[in-house]
Amino acid sequence: MAIPVPLLKSGTLTVASAYPDPPFDIWAHGKAAGFDIELMESLCARLGLSLECIRYEGDDFNGIFDGLTSRKSDLSSSFFLSSPGLYATTRS
Numbered sequence: 001m002a003i004p005v006p007l008l009k010s011g012t013l014t015v016a017s018a019y020p021d022p023p024f025d026i027w028a029h030g031k032a033a034g035f036d037i038e039l040m041e042s043l044c045a046r047l048g049l050s051l052e053c054i055r056y057e058g059d060d061f062n063g064i065f066d067g068l069t070s071r072k073s074d075l076s077s078s079f080f081l082s083s084p085g086l087y088a089t090t091r092s
Contacts, residue, residue, distance in 0.1 A: 007074050012050045015040050016064055016073035019055055025078055027055065036077040 008014045017036055019027040026034040032053035044051040054073060056064040067073040 005074075007049075008071060009052070011048075012052050013040065013044050013047070014052045014054060014072075014074045016054050016056045016067050016076045016078075018061060018064055018078045021078060040075070040077055 017025040017032065019025050019032070022034060024034050024036045026032070026037075037051075037053060040051055040053075056067065056076070056078070058064065058066075061078075064076045064078060068076060
């Protein structure tokens with residue numbers, strides 16, 4: 001399946017998550033786990049991509065979205081609640 005946007009690394013979806021936030025995002029024994037990660041693994045399997053999980057370690061949680069606009073990650077996954085402000089930030 002073709003991906004309509006360029007990925008940071010060909011064939012790999014790079015996903016930033018804010019750990020720890022169980023049961024959604026867990027970092028244990030050097031490996032990402034949790035509901036969000038299982039969802040991203042399923043998505044990657046359907047798209048024929050590898051998954052690379054990276055840790056968002058900023059002081060301000062909203063900074064995780066800056067990683068999208070600055071191309072540090074292809075996607076952010078970390079139990080987000082939708083809001084008009086979030087939508088406006090990520091659509092720029």
